[in-house]
Structure formats: structure tokens, C-alpha cells
Amino acid sequence: MHSQLIIPPHPALAPWIYPPLVVGFPAGCLSRIPAAMSPALILFARGGGWRTDAAGRRLHRYPRAVIAGPCLTPRFTEIEAGGVFVSMLFRPGLLAEALGPSVAELRDRTFALDEVFPSADVRRMLDRIDEEKHPARWVAHLQDLVRRALRVGRNVQQAQHETGSMVRLFEPAEMQAAALSVGLRQFERRLNRAYGANLRDLRRVARFGFALPKLFAGTGQRGHVARVAQEFGYYDQAHMDRDFAALTGYSPRTLVQSSAGDDPGFWLYRIGQPDFRTLFLPEDVDSVQERVFVRP
Numbered sequence: 001m002h003s004q005l006i007i008p009p010h011p012a013l014a015p016w017i018y019p020p021l022v023v024g025f026p027a028g029c030l031s032r033i034p035a036a037m038s039p040a041l042i043l044f045a046r047g048g049g050w051r052t053d054a055a056g057r058r059l060h061r062y063p064r065a066v067i068a069g070p071c072l073t074p075r076f077t078e079i080e081a082g083g084v085f086v087s088m089l090f091r092p093g094l095l096a097e098a099l100g101p102s103v104a105e106l107r108d109r110t111f112a113l114d115e116v117f118p119s120a121d122v123r124r125m126l127d128r129i130d131e132e133k134h135p136a137r138w139v140a141h142l143q144d145l146v147r148r149a150l151r152v153g154r155n156v157q158q159a160q161h162e163t164g165s166m167v168r169l170f171e172p173a174e175m176q177a178a179a180l181s182v183g184l185r186q187f188e189r190r191l192n193r194a195y196g197a198n199l200r201d202l203r204r205v206a207r208f209g210f211a212l213p214k215l216f217a218g219t220g221q222r223g224h225v226a227r228v229a230q231e232f233g234y235y236d237q238a239h240m241d242r243d244f245a246a247l248t249g250y251s252p253r254t255l256v257q258s259s260a261g262d263d264p265g266f267w268l269y270r271i272g273q274p275d276f277r278t279l280f281l282p283e284d285v286d287s288v289q290e291r292v293f294v295r296p
Contacts, residue, residue, distance in 0.1 A: 002029070002264045006275060007139040012147050015156040016098045018089045018279055020142065022135040028081035029264040030056045034212075035247040037070045037195055037205050038089040038280070039106055041113065041146065045129050045138045047083030051110070052076045054249055065113035065122060069106025070196045072205070074249045086138050088146070089280070093194040097159035099149055107196035121145055163194040166282055169206055170233070173199050207232055208247050209281060211240070213273045215252055216259070225252050 005022040008014075018038070022045070025031075030052065043065035050058040054076055062077070070092075079085070096103050101116060114122040125145050129138045168176050176199075177187035188198065195202055211232040215225070229240040241251045248255055259269040271279065 002026075002267045004267070004271075005135050006279065007136055010140075010143045010147060012150070013143055016090060016094050016150075017146075018091060020086060020088045020139045021279060022084065022086050022139065023267065024082075024084035025079045025264060026082060027264070028079050028083060029267070031077045031079055031267065032249065032265050033075045033077070033268060034208070035072050035074060035205055036089075036209075036280075037092040037197060037202065039070055039095045039103060039196075040068045040090070041088040041142065042066050042068055043086050043113070043126070043129070043138075043142060045084045045086055045135070047080045049077045049079040049083055049085070052078050062110070063112040064126060066110050067106065067113055067116050068110045069108060070103060071108050072197065072201055072247070073108070074247065076249075084135070086135070086142055088139075088142060091282070093163040094156060094159055096194055097154050097156070098151060099146075100151060102193055103196035104192050105196075117145060117149060121148070159194075163190055166206070169199075169203060204243055205247065207234070208243055212269075213276050213281075216256065216269065217273055228252070 003024045003026075007020045007022065009017050009019055024046070031049075044062070048061065048064060050061050052058050054074070056076070056078060058078060068075075090098065095101065095106075099116070122145070125141045128141045132138055132141070168179060173187065174184060177184045180187060180190075182190070191197065191199060191202065197205075211228055211234075214231065215228050225240070226237045229237045232240075234240040234243070244250065244252050244255065250258065255266075255269060259266040
């Protein structure tokens with residue numbers, strides 16, 4: 001199967017990123033990652049991988065260290081036997097403020113890390129990782145690289161204010177723009193720069209992210225999928241099925257059934273609910289969920 005380790009972020013990076021994750025696959029696998037609005041820094045500490053299509057056909061080999069932009073479709077990666085990767089996700093909406101690149105330019109694309117960071121710094125980081133045996137040190141070297149690149153004087157609270165509140169995400173765009181004291185077009189430009197997506201796509205991915213752990217929390221209960229669809233504001237179960245298929249490649253039922261098997265490629269969906277929240281959801285997820293989604 002696979003191994004995974006969650007590493008606390010450096011205090012200077014904690015407001016900007018989720019806890020880094022180290023995942024290893026002794027036997028390799030076809031990893032299935034759903035759509036996400038969080039840009040990610042990903043590096044292979046050991047081994048490597050290939051971008052594939054849904055059937056597992058190789059498209060191209062990944063550089064050893066990449067930055068992956070937000071993606072509205074699932075990603076499939078063949079990880080070779082013995083491969084171990086480190087993933088560092090930026091909280092949605094904060095990459096541009098932290099490092100400078102427009103997220104809109106990164107959307108649905110993957111760049112070698114040395115196209116964004118100084119190539120000498122990236123090479124030095126990889127050399128140090130090659131010399132280290134402990135995963136925590138791999139993460140420390142990656143975080144050092146990012147800390148040196150943080151834009152001086154940038155304020156995470158200001159960045160979050162300028163791109164709006166998750167609680168307001170499902171309000172009409174005009175109301176969100178008014179709350180920020182900007183015009184509608186300026187609000188839309190801010191969203192595109194910060195998230196690389198429009199409001200409709202942000203809502204679709206956010207709803208999916210909130211619903212996913214709840215879907216896996218009640219498997220086996222009669223009518224569970226329909227209840228999750230109702231709780232998280234889908235028009236009906238067919239609406240939820242379509243969104244899940246677009247964002248993961250699978251319907252909710254198929255996803256649950258496949259994740260219950262022994263295919264290591266579904267590793268992400270087997271992460272327990274507390275760790276899933278820590279790794280992928282906002283810290284105020286409970287208050288957001290209570291205020292945004294209607295409880296049945």
C-alpha cells in the first residue's frame with residue numbers, strides 16, 4: 001500500500017500553506033487526485049512519476065520538482081515503485097500574494113519549480129534532500145526555499161480580506177463585491193488573479209471539498225449519498241453525481257466503493273476525516289459549513 005506523514009508548517013508559512021504531506025508508494029501506483037483550487041509545490045524526494053490520462057497511458061514524465069496550478073479536472077499520475085513525494089499546498093487565494101505569480105497563469109498547468117524559483121536554489125534544495133534520510137528534513141528544505149521567496153511585508157489577513165470570505169462564497173456576486181466596497185468587474189478580476197477561477201467554479205469545488213469527508217463518514221447507511229447531496233446544497237443526487245464525476249472522474253458511489261478496495265491509487269480518499277480537514281479544508285470549516293449549507 002502506501003505510507004504518509006503530515007509535517008507541521010514552519011510558523012512563518014503557517015498562515016499561507018496547509019501542513020506539508022509526505023507520501024510513499026513502495027509498489028508504485030496510478031494516483032488519482034481530484035480537482036482542487038489550491039496551487040501545490042510537489043517534489044519527488046525519491047523516484048519519480050508520469051502524468052497520465054484516466055486509463056493510465058503515459059503522457060509525459062514530470063520534472064522532479066514542480067508547481068501545479070489550480071485544476072478543475074482530476075489529475076492522474078503514475079508513481080514508480082519506491083516513489084516518495086512531498087506536497088505543499090497553498091491555501092486557496094494566497095499564492096499570488098505570497099510569491100507573486102498570477103494564479104490565472106498557472107491554472108490547469110504544471111511548471112518545473114526552477115521556472116518559478118531561482119534554478120540554483122532549487123538545485124541546492126534537491127541536493128540537500130538527496131543527502132537526507134528523514135522526511136521531516138526534506139520538508140524543512142522545501143519550506144526554507146519558500147520562506148526565502150515570500151514577498152516582504154505581505155499580509156495574509158489583508159489578502160484574505162481582498163478576495164472575500166468563504167462564508168460569503170455562495171452569496172450573489174453583487175453582494176460580495178459590495179461587502180468589499182469594489183465594483184463587480186473588479187471583484188471578478190480579483191477572483192481570477194487570486195484563484196484562477198470564476199465564482200461558479202469556486203463554488204463547485206468548495207461544495208465538493210466540504211461534501212467529500214461527509215460522504216465517507218457515513219458509508220453503508222441507506223440513503224446516505226442522497227442526504228449528503230441535500231445537506232451540501234446540490235439540487236439533487238444527480239447534480240452531485242455530475243459534479244463528482246467532473247471533479248474526480250467517478251460518481252460518489254463508485255468513489256466510495258473503489259476507495260474501500262486495495263488500490264493504492266485512491267490513497268487520498270482513505271485519509272481519515274481529522275487529517276483530511278487539517279490537510280485540505282479551512283480552519284473555520286465548521287462555522288462556514290453551519291452558515292453556508294442548510295442542515296436537513
